[in-house]
Amino acid sequence: MNVVRWGMIGCGSVAERKSGPAFYKAPGSALVAVMGRRLEAVSDYAARHGIERVYTDVDALIADPHVDAVYIATPPDSHHAYALKVAAAGKHCCVEKPMSLNAGQSREMHQVFADAGLHLFVSYYRRSLPRFQQVRQWLQQGRIGEVRHLTWTLTKAPSVTDLEGVGNWRTDPAIAGGGYFADLASHGFDLFQYLLGDIVDVAGFTGRQAGLYAAEDAVSASWRFASGAMGMGCWNFVADRREDRVEVIGSKGRISFSVFDEHPVQLQADEHLSLDIEHHAHIQWHHVLGMNAHIRGQAQHPAVAGEALKTDWVMDQILKRG
Secondary structure, eight states, X not given: OOSEEEEEEOOSHHHHTTSHHHHHHSTTEEEEEEEOSSHHHHHHHHHHHTOSEEESOHHHHHHOTTOSEEEEOSOGGGHHHHHHHHHHTTOEEXXXXXXXXXXXXXXXXXXXXXXXXXXXXXXXXXXXXXXXXXXXXXXXXXXXXXXXXXXXXXEOOOOHHHHHTOOOGGGOHHXXXXXXXXXXXXXXXXXXXXXXXXXXXXXXXXEOSSOSSSSOSEEEEEEEETTSOEEEEEEESSSSSOEEEEEEEESSOEEEEOSSSOOOEEEESSSEEEEOOOOOSSTTHHHHHHHHHHHTTSSOOSOBHHHHHHHHHHHHHHHTOO
């Protein structure tokens, strides 16, 4: 398979710049079909991005014989059902993160694809970003000694949409599996396990401090990695300002970075380094390259369903999801 031909379900904001263009610009990759519920919107997306075939029916896109793999770029509540359709059609798949509404759904998705001998990826693309590859290299080189603790603080003020009570799927637990915590913290927990190994114990508390929407707006949690390193986090989405800071404390130094913000990646150990490592214009570029190489059997991509399941389990424990 010289070129992996992708079909995409959904053409919203994530697909506009972060992911969609990477699927047709990356070497060895093509985006040949796109599906959206509204014909006008999906036709506009296809025209602007040069995509040949347009669908308003999920089953029709999945059945397209010119599609080798399907990217599901929709909210989490549809991931489970759509992914099972893709597996039934005998095609590889990538779902946006989080993988589904809970670990139970995700476990079934993973098993179905494994039984069929198909690849299921999850868009935890931070595993592939150069800035976090640099952090991983420092850790593997032992630059800060034995890792003792990780802390993450992520806060932001309520948006106008939050304050006005306008519909937002990210704050509807029935669609997102939680609120902003489910949407954003999943990225961090996946990244931390990629960097430091599996989380084996976790406990947390949630609250609705401002009561602006049905989902939680405040979360605190603590956890333990299999290595014995500890972790703790604070997430608040009704705070005074935005903050995104991670600090990894070791026996001989520290590493600090942001999960989402493009602040310098910093090493404080035997030497002090502060590196500005920019993201690609299409942030899922490296993720797409990795998936295509994995499908061709040329490399092992780290953002696979078996890894994403670990984050779903962590989220279930904190949010007390069934």
